[in-house]
Structure formats: structure tokens, C-alpha cells
Amino acid sequence: MPRATTTGVRFTVSVQDANAHLFAVTLLIEQPAKDQRVSLPVWIPGSYLVREFSQHLQNLQARQDGHPVAIRQLDKNHWQADSAAGKPLELRYEVYAFDASVRTAFLDSTRGFFNATSLCLRVAGQETRPHALEIAASGHTQGWNVVTGLPAHSVDAAGFGHYRAADYDELADCPVEMGRFWSGQFTAGGVEHRFVISGAGAWLDGERLIEDTRRICETQIAFWHGDGAPPFSSYVFMLHASADGYGGLEHRNSTALICQRADLPRLRPSTSDKPAALKATDGYTTLLGLISHEYFHTWNVKRLRPAEFKRYDYDAENFTELLWFFEGFTSYYDDLILRRAGLIDDTAYLQLVAKTINQVQQTPGRHLQTVAQASFDAWVKYYRMNENTPNATVSYYTKGSLVALCLDLTLRREGHTTLDAVMRELWQRCKGALMREADLMRALKRLGKRSFDGEIAAWVHSTADLPLIDLLQGQGAKFTHDKAPLAQQLGLRVSETGGSVQVKTVLRGGASEAAGMAAGDEWLGLELAAVRRGGAAEAWRIHKLDDVQMLRGQRTRVTALVSRDNRLLKCPLDWPTESQAVKLGVADAAHLGKWLSD
The missing domain is CATH 1.10.390.10 (Neutral Protease Domain 2)
Structure with a gap:
């Protein structure tokens, strides 16, 4: 590995065995401390869950001055080498990479991908020094190319070679894709x-x-x-x-x-x-919305970011109550940008807004958890979803986007400013860096000509419903109701595969909960009482949820036959009154255009 006096921490990453999904990593610390410590992050910024990346690190070895050096593990993600100070210390190890998500690392015979948080150890005391990364070509990578956001120092036509990072944070923030x-x-x-x-x-x-x-x-x-x-x-x-x-x-x-x-x-x-x-x-359209969302984050969370993220702690959770702003407001603008870019029309955009409204309205947890609490609890609730999640939590993505919508339409109705201007004010006020909720409040007050403390208290720090109908109708949208999907009417979330109806979630306060149904049940069939006196009762097998609607006819009570832990149970189900879903359309195109085309 070539030496460089300006870079004290140098990594080489190569494909050790694509079929075994193993990356080989060499770390050279040119000026280590005595008993140098290193660590691997437990999470990656932007994905708020402790993921324990060290579980995939193996065969860690150390050498100094040409001789093996003892290295011992201190806890789940920290190691200490018995090194002398000043002499270059070399660590070699392997990382198993077979997670195809965007958060970790993946390697097979067709492609490789990694985030440095999964592969590159942090060198204690040298996190702010320049880091170098060599992506080495090998027989495994013949015909492959490399792409990354890291500044190239010396690379070949395919992108293999040497890259530089100002510090560990920059290295961690530039994933690498390789392959054809x-x-x-x-x-x-x-x-x-x-x-x-x-x-x-x-x-x-x-x-x-x-x-x-x-x-x-x-x-x-x-x-x-x-x-x-x-x-x-x-x-x-x-x-x-x-x-x-x-x-x-x-x-x-x-x-x-x-x-x-x-x-x-x-x-x-x-x-x-x-x-x-x-x-x-x-x-x-969903893909374009994803592209728009992640690109908007380039400003909103990567630069303008919560004050709690001043310096990432890679060893533990980094809590903030502001994900409703950084994820929620980004979720508001991702689809709105599609409309302003001319990629969807007014009708399509309003359908996307209606979908978000229905997602929030169909989440009983919105009555228990504020969107600020949801932000703080992301580490233990949002990213650890289970069958009870919709009953206990609200999404800071979806409700946060509706908070942004309500603020934008309120500002526009009062005529002093828009949320667009507020976002730009925050960018300038915070110099594209650290932000607190107080900064948002000051920007709203300065541009909106009044305090918005009441709105933020009600919409962000309480579980009150948002004034969506009034604001949308006032902006030229037509607000109507449509029949809710059958699963929602019954208070269920199910999967239908292979002719089987599997209950995934039973929503709080719904008809299915009252009947005694539970997550994990397989809904096998229905028992139906006789329609007229002297008639015979019936029992039917179901293969999809729509079968229930067809078979019940006009009955207001049926008996659901379910399998739970291989036991057959009967659940008396009182048919609910028809529930409604929101539907949005265009009422006043000119008025609507002042918002959507701004």
C-alpha cells in the first residue's frame, strides 16, 4: 500500500471471495497510539436503529514492525491492540456482506456495495484526520466498474484505485457501488x-x-x-x-x-x-418520489440537521425530537417537487396526498403518540415494527408531511409567506448546519408575521387531528369520501398468498379485535347462521378477504373460523358500519395552481 504523509489512516478494500460474500479489509495506521483502540459503528446515520455491524467482522489480526501484535475485544464493537506508539500498525480482517439493503454491505458474483460504517474501523483519536481508501481490483472484479461520491486521488478508467476523505465522517457518508x-x-x-x-x-x-x-x-x-x-x-x-x-x-x-x-x-x-x-x-411515480426524497435530504438533514447531530456518536443511539421536520417535511416536498417539475399533474398529486391522509387516519397509534415522540422513539419503535406498531405509534414521515402541508397552506391563506420561504430562511439562518425547533419557530414568526406556537403545540406536541379538510378546501381542492378498503373496515391488515388469508395486524378498537382475532391467525372460513327460519346454517372456506364480503350477504354477524397455534377457534364478528376513506380532487384549478406550481 503506498504511503502518504498527509493521510494517517489508510484502508484497502478488496473482494476476497465473492461466492462466500467476503470483503477483505486492510487498515494501516501510520502513527498509532500506545495500545491503540479501534471500533466499528453500531448504526449508520439516516437509518435510526442500532444494527450491530460488528456481527459480520471476523478474523481480525494485527501486525506492527513486521511482527504479530495481540488484539483483544473490549466490548461488542471495540478492540484494543497491544501496540507501541509511533510505529505503523496494520490491521487485517474480513467482513461478511450479504445484506442487499442500502444500509450495510453486499457482495456476490454480480455486484458489490458497501457503506464504510460496515467495513471501516474507526481509529480512536484519529477520527478527524484525513482518511484514504483504496478499492483494489482483482480477478473477482474483472469487467466491473466502481462509483462513489468520494474524491478520487488516483483511479483507473473503471474507478478502481485511491480515494480521499477529509475525515471518518466523510468516509462514512460516501457509499461504494461496484459491478457491471x-x-x-x-x-x-x-x-x-x-x-x-x-x-x-x-x-x-x-x-x-x-x-x-x-x-x-x-x-x-x-x-x-x-x-x-x-x-x-x-x-x-x-x-x-x-x-x-x-x-x-x-x-x-x-x-x-x-x-x-x-x-x-x-x-x-x-x-x-x-x-x-x-x-x-x-x-x-413511486420511484421518482424516492429519488426526489433522497435528493431533498442533501439539504434537509445532511447539512441543515438537528443540533443533536452536531457530531455523530457511532457507538450509541443519537436521539432527536425533530425527525418529523427532517423526514416529514422532506416527505411533503418529495411529491410536491414532482408536481412542480411537471412529472405528475394536479389530480395525481392530490391522490398522493389523499393516500398519506388515509395512512395516518387508519393508524390508531396517532391517538397515543405525538409526532415529536415518534421522532425520539424511532430507535425502539419505528425501526422495530411488529404487529402492534400501528396501534401504538404514528409515522413521523406521514404525519410529519401533513404537518408541513398544514403549515404551508396556513401561511399561504394568511398571505404573508410560504413554507418554501421558511425553508430557505432556515437554510440561511442556520448556515446550512445545525437547527433546533426554536429556529423554525423564529423563522415562522418573522416571515408569517405572528407566533405559530399554538399550531406547533397542537400539531406536533399533541395527538390532536390536523385541520386538513378546511385547509385543503380553502386552497382549491375538492374533499370527498370513498368507501374504505374491506380490511380497514374490519380493522385488519392481512396478507393473501397461496389461497391463504394471514392476519398481520389487528387494529385497536376495530370489529376484528372485538371478535377476538389476533395477529398470526390464519382466517380459514366463515360460519353463517340460517337466513330464514327452518333454513340450515352454512360453513364456507375462504381464500381471500373479498370472499368474506361475498359470503356474508346481508348478515350483520358472522363467525370467523381461524387457526391459531394449530387450534381451531370461532370468533363471533359483528359486521361494522361502513367506514370512509378520504378522496381528493380539483375544485378550483387556478387557486390550486398557486400552491402546486409555485
Whole structure:
């Protein structure tokens, strides 16, 4: 490994065995301390759960001055080498990588991906020194390319070679994708953007994806800076297309994304020289919303961020009550940006808003947990979902986005400012850095010409419902009701696979809870009383939830036959009154346009 006097911490990452999913890592500490300590993070910023990355680290060895050095584990993620001070210390180890999410590391014969929080040990006392990363080519990587947001120092045409980071935080914030991937480029705000996709087929309509992503980026850069330049000199989108997956994780000048392969834009085979594009699907709109969401985070959470995140503690949870702002407000703007970029129309946007409203309204936990509490509890509740989660919690993504909507429409109704202006005020006031709730309150008061303490107390720090109907109708939206899905009417969340109805969640206060049904039940059938005197009772097998509606006829009570722990149980189910779901449409296009096209 080449030496460099300006870099005291140097990593080399290579593919040791793709079939065994093993990365090999070498760490050279040029000026170690006596009894040098190292550690591996337990979480990755942006994903608020302790994930214990050290579980995948193995075969850790140390050498100094050409001789083996004892190294012992101090706790779950810290080690100490019996090193002398000053002489270069070399650590070698392996990392098992077979998690295809955006949060950790993955390696097989087709691709590799990693976040430094999963592979790169932190050197105690040297976290703020420059770090170097070499991504080494090998026989396993023949024909592969590398992409990352890290500044290149000396790399070959495929991207293998040496990269630099100012400190460990920058290293941790720049994931690496390697393999055979589709690649495209565009310029937005005067900055080069690269988009790479692993797992796509030849049918990919890459031109459409690039153009649509460019429009999203141009719209967001203009949102934050007008004609100014963004706070990064390059940007990389890394998308993995899989059979079944969805998610994203933001970084300072890149993002890692996962989508279902079927949601990518496709070309229709044609007899002409250039195949025609297929019509956009709902899945593709969802993908564009994900792209928009993670790109918006480049400003809102990666730079403008909670004061509690001044310096990440990689060894433990980092608590904040502000995820309703940083995730929720980003969730408000992700789809709104699609509308402003001309990628969806008013009707499509309002349908997305209605979907969010219904998700919150159909969550009984909203009556128990404030959205500020949900932010603080993310580490133990949101990221540890179970069958009771909807009954005990509310999502800071969905309710937070509705808080943003209510603030925006209130500000617009009063005529002094908009939430757009408030966001830009916060960017300037906090200098794109640390923010507290008090900063938001000051910006709202200064631009909105009054205190918004009452609204924030009611919408963020209480479990009161939001004034959505009044505000949306006042902005030109048509507010109606539609029949709720059957599962929601019954107070259930189910899966239907292979002709079996599996109960996943029983919602608090619903008809199914009153009947005694429980998560984990398999709903096998119905017992039905005779309709008329002298008639016979009936029992029927069901294979999907809609069978229940069809079989019950006009009966107001049925008996659900369920299997629980291989016992057959009867649950008397009183049919609920019909529940409603929100439906939004366009009432006043001109008035609506002042909001959606601003």
C-alpha cells in the first residue's frame, strides 16, 4: 500500500471471495497510539436503529514492525491492540456482506456495495484526520466498474484505485457501488450528476429516467438557491433494481436506492429504429418520489440537521425530537417537487396526498403518540415494527408531511409567506448546519408575521387531528369520501398468498379485535347462521378477504373460523358500519395552481 504523509489512516478494500460474500479489509495506521483502540459503528446515520455491524467482522489480526501484535475485544464493537506508539500498525480482517439493503454491505458474483460504517474501523483519536481508501481490483472484479461520491486521488478508467476523505465522517457518508451497471449522466445547476443502475435489463428506458431525474434536481436546486449553485461539486445516484425491494438512504453528495425492477421505465419493442417508451406506471411515480426524497435530504438533514447531530456518536443511539421536520417535511416536498417539475399533474398529486391522509387516519397509534415522540422513539419503535406498531405509534414521515402541508397552506391563506420561504430562511439562518425547533419557530414568526406556537403545540406536541379538510378546501381542492378498503373496515391488515388469508395486524378498537382475532391467525372460513327460519346454517372456506364480503350477504354477524397455534377457534364478528376513506380532487384549478406550481 503506498504511503502518504498527509493521510494517517489508510484502508484497502478488496473482494476476497465473492461466492462466500467476503470483503477483505486492510487498515494501516501510520502513527498509532500506545495500545491503540479501534471500533466499528453500531448504526449508520439516516437509518435510526442500532444494527450491530460488528456481527459480520471476523478474523481480525494485527501486525506492527513486521511482527504479530495481540488484539483483544473490549466490548461488542471495540478492540484494543497491544501496540507501541509511533510505529505503523496494520490491521487485517474480513467482513461478511450479504445484506442487499442500502444500509450495510453486499457482495456476490454480480455486484458489490458497501457503506464504510460496515467495513471501516474507526481509529480512536484519529477520527478527524484525513482518511484514504483504496478499492483494489482483482480477478473477482474483472469487467466491473466502481462509483462513489468520494474524491478520487488516483483511479483507473473503471474507478478502481485511491480515494480521499477529509475525515471518518466523510468516509462514512460516501457509499461504494461496484459491478457491471448501467450508467448515465446529466448536468443540473451546473453540477455533473451520475446515475448508475445495477440489476436492470436491456429494456430500461434510461433516457427517460435521466431526463426525469434532471428535472427533479433542477427544480430542487432552484428551490433552495434560485440561480445559485448547490453545496456540492458532483452527485451520484446508485440504484439497485431487484425483484422485490424499496428504500433509500441519503448522503452528502450521493444516495443509495433500491426499487423493484418492474418499476423502472421501460421501452416497448418496436419495428422502428428507436423503441417507443411505455406509459409511466404508479411504481415509476413511486420511484421518482424516492429519488426526489433522497435528493431533498442533501439539504434537509445532511447539512441543515438537528443540533443533536452536531457530531455523530457511532457507538450509541443519537436521539432527536425533530425527525418529523427532517423526514416529514422532506416527505411533503418529495411529491410536491414532482408536481412542480411537471412529472405528475394536479389530480395525481392530490391522490398522493389523499393516500398519506388515509395512512395516518387508519393508524390508531396517532391517538397515543405525538409526532415529536415518534421522532425520539424511532430507535425502539419505528425501526422495530411488529404487529402492534400501528396501534401504538404514528409515522413521523406521514404525519410529519401533513404537518408541513398544514403549515404551508396556513401561511399561504394568511398571505404573508410560504413554507418554501421558511425553508430557505432556515437554510440561511442556520448556515446550512445545525437547527433546533426554536429556529423554525423564529423563522415562522418573522416571515408569517405572528407566533405559530399554538399550531406547533397542537400539531406536533399533541395527538390532536390536523385541520386538513378546511385547509385543503380553502386552497382549491375538492374533499370527498370513498368507501374504505374491506380490511380497514374490519380493522385488519392481512396478507393473501397461496389461497391463504394471514392476519398481520389487528387494529385497536376495530370489529376484528372485538371478535377476538389476533395477529398470526390464519382466517380459514366463515360460519353463517340460517337466513330464514327452518333454513340450515352454512360453513364456507375462504381464500381471500373479498370472499368474506361475498359470503356474508346481508348478515350483520358472522363467525370467523381461524387457526391459531394449530387450534381451531370461532370468533363471533359483528359486521361494522361502513367506514370512509378520504378522496381528493380539483375544485378550483387556478387557486390550486398557486400552491402546486409555485
